[in-house]
Amino acid sequence: MGKKVVIIGAGVSGLSAGIYALQAGYSVEIYEKNKMPGGECAGWNRQGYHIDNCIHFLVGCNKDEQLYKMWENLGVLSDSLEIYREPYFYCMEMDGVTLHLWRNLEKARKEFLELAPEDNKELNLFFDCAKSLECIKPPCDVSIAHMNLIQFIKLGMSMKDANKAIKEYGKQSMEDFTNRFTNHYIRAIFKNYFNxxxxxLSFVASYAFYTSNTAAIPQGGSVGLVSRMLAKFESLGGKLHLGVNIEKINIADKQVVSIIGNNGKVINSDNYIWCADSHSLFYDLIDEGYLDKNLRYMYENPEGYVSNTGYQVAFGIVTEADLNLPEGSIIFPCDEYDVAGETHNFCGMRVYDYDETLFPMGKRVIQCNVLQNAENYAYWFGLKDNKEKYNQEKQRIAEELRLRVEKKFPQLEGKLIVLGTYSPVTFTTWCNAHKGGYMSFNPQKGYKSKYVKSIIKGINNLYLASQWIQTGGGLPIAAASGKFAIDNMKSHR
Ligand SMILES: Cc1cc2nc3c(=O)[nH]c(=O)nc-3n(C[C@H](O)[C@H](O)[C@H](O)COP(=O)(O)OP(=O)(O)OC[C@H]3O[C@@H](n4cnc5c(N)ncnc54)[C@H](O)[C@@H]3O)c2cc1C
Structure with a gap:
């Protein structure tokens, strides 16, 4: 059995695959196109501030969970690491009314019921279903795509408490869900967070990650998470090559025989794990015929499998004064503003001040994120070659959002500086992400969750990892995909 593994991509899936491969006795090298590891799980220092791009919440922060053990094995979580548990998923302020999706589910239930007794039945159903969904955790032991019947039945049994929630909300969109409520404020808090x-069901399950306390933020944020994974990878003997974009894959006799980097370097190995965007592998580098049928279905039905992306702006707060700002994420109505041809009348913002190591009092950050979809992506993509116009547009929106944040929180007036603006195209440039997608496919109403195998039929020594192996995506799926690929490589050969 060949003992050398080459991994393409040093995001969370690539570093995870690297660690699991080293633990299985392989020698491992990772090739990454950027000058730093982490991929989408990144953070940047700007003007003395830190912009944490990724972790709003990490699932798997409860010690008794299988996921925690995976994170522990990857060097991400440990007994000694501080973990921040924000008090709520997000809150909404509107006309002087504040509603919180508290981590404490009963506290939230009370707050919502007091405000909207007329929605008693639907609200109780929502909170009961959230409670029942606490049993759902992203799988990290065996990939669903590779499960046998017994494993699949076991998984179903472990989620039996969730059946009612699945029946109630599994086929409903956020619009249908919102329409179940009559109270104006209840509708607004549900309507204006996701598209x-x-x-x-995914929305209610996300809230359940908070109420079960599995969702939290480890100290050091996104960059801290990645640097701990890298330290583990290197301590086991792994080697990381930065600044190498893999541009060609040579296949002969059902084997990858070499891959070629942008520097012309020919790289040979016994096994290869693709831990980067799966669209670029199957549509740019190897024959589309190798596509897994589920992955093909999702790419060919983009209306049913949307990948989330966004326009983001990060502001630095230029004072150390206590400004009495909300904790974590908040949404609020605001004057209309346009982004990529669509008009918005709500603003979503998040205060970054919870981790003294990243955001000391003098360097607190606020980020606003406007959800974008494939159509918005087309707008940004069309603009990107005209650098001046593209930058002007990003700056215009940053300015519009700054004014709205300052109107909402007058104590911030004149105290915000723009640190960075990101469009969906940023993620394509940064990570080769198809249509700027930074979370995996999001099944829309009428479309089912799909799972993708890490084995590629017709190529014996190339395996697939990354968040794209499963709908929903995110860090736990990315990390688990690395393990699945190595498990499959070991048993496949
Ligand atoms: C703004 C934002 C917020 C997010 N919030 C959360 C959150 O709160 N919780 C959560 O769980 N997840 C969140 N995510 C999602 C999470 O970041 C991703 O799911 C995860 O990082 C994906 O990891 P990956 O390894 O699959 O892919 P990537 O991170 O895309 O890694 C792939 C790597 O491969 C490299 N690469 C690509 N092509 C090549 C090539 N040809 N040659 C060499 N290298 C290549 C890329 O540069 C990249 O480093 C967020 C993402 C973003 C952007």
């Missing part, structure tokens, strides 16, 4: 086609 209207987002499947309601």
């Amino acid at each position: 209207s086609n987002f499947i309601a």
